[in-house]
Amino acid sequence: MNKHIQFPAASASSPIYDVLRRDLVGGRFKAGEKLAINALKEQYQVGLSPLREALNKLAAYGLLVQENQRGFRVPKLSREELDDIARLRTELEGMALERAIAHGDAVWEADLLAAAHRLKRADITLDKGEEWERLHTHFHRTLVAPCGSVWLLRFIEQLHDQFDRYRRLGPKMPTIRQELDDQHHQLVELALQRDATAARALMDDHIHKSYEVALARYQQHA
Amino acid sequence: MNKHIQFPAASASSPIYDVLRRDLVGGRFKAGEKLAINALKEQYQVGLSPLREALNKLAAYGLLVQENQRGFRVPKLSREELDDIARLRTELEGMALERAIAHGDAVWEADLLAAAHRLKRADITLDKGEEWERLHTHFHRTLVAPCGSVWLLRFIEQLHDQFDRYRRLGPKMPTIRQELDDQHHQLVELALQRDATAARALMDDHIHKSYEVALARYQQHA
DNA sequence: GTAGGTTAAAAAATCGATTATTTTGTCTAA
């Protein structure tokens, strides 16, 4: 049971890849930090080969940078990159949302309502930890899922991870968080009404608000 | 000398990565084929570890698929995916071209002219092999280079590689090739005139024509 | 005192071999 709720094994097989990815997005490593491979090996209790292969994949994905014979490093953060990511997110997710609204079927509508509901529940429970993040990512993924473009979804997911490196820099902000949560439900409403134009406008605003949160946190950390 | 002409070491350090990437894009492996790692090891004269790390990176990049405990496989080709890639290329490269025209400086103009000229020369020389492909990729990269978005450029490059897996399926077609080559020069002209609208329209058409070539070749191979 | 060079320590990358898994072939029983 509940098979359809499962997340589809984040594109790579090895468990260490998923764990490292989550930790990198979640900010458990400092930006610019050099990863000590032997330390990671012990910390995560994995062998050298699987670890290195995971690091290589993460580097290709953009969550690490690989320097010639100098190992792996967590990418630096910059205002310019955050702007870039937010702007591209706006374009790509807007595009995907429009297409999703055009093509999404009844199953999608149900999935959307479910995803939004779970997110709200997790919110009320004040369990604003990793579980909320998981559900939040899932909601946004569900929203654009039936856009019909595998590559567009791939890029959007990549940008989400990058964006979250900024957004998750600081502690939670209850007031703005409430506002963003409301938008999630409004997005569902507009999607169900098949109002692509309004939905896209709201999505633009949603990303912009998130951007402001991320920017504020980035500037505090700098 | 000529330092500014150099390509910036295709984002990964290891030479085997670049070679494999070129061979995958160039179609030296059949779509759907399972890669025999030991065979590759001998064929490319590399050790197992560097090879596996390269394969992992290529899988994260999308030029390979990794199956649980079943090694690596060349992704299948499909009409649907080709359509997807072409459509996204149109959107993303159009966007990038507009921004490049807005921001490109005099150095860009010079680079563009140089890239187009070299491409034409390679064309006339009838050396329509790997060298022409290199220059063609370089031209398109130069065209959008000053768009101001690192991530947009990254995605465009990725899509280019994917697109070329289809385009390079068959032998050269001189007539349509000539038409596409002319468009390269027209693109330069419009870019220098800073006519973003016309340039984007031409780019749309350019990608569409390339798409038709790629589609024809794909259908012949199927 | 500092620049340049040498050596020692640390770390990354690679190699050869082992282990685990999948695939293939063969045999038996229904």
Next chain:
DNA sequence: TTAGACAAAATAATCGATTTTTTAACCTAC
């Protein structure tokens, strides 16, 4: 004849150790 189970071969993944490269410390010469 075919389906299922078992054994053997092939292949992928992982491990431990070695090699190479980088980084740091120290020393000498100017």
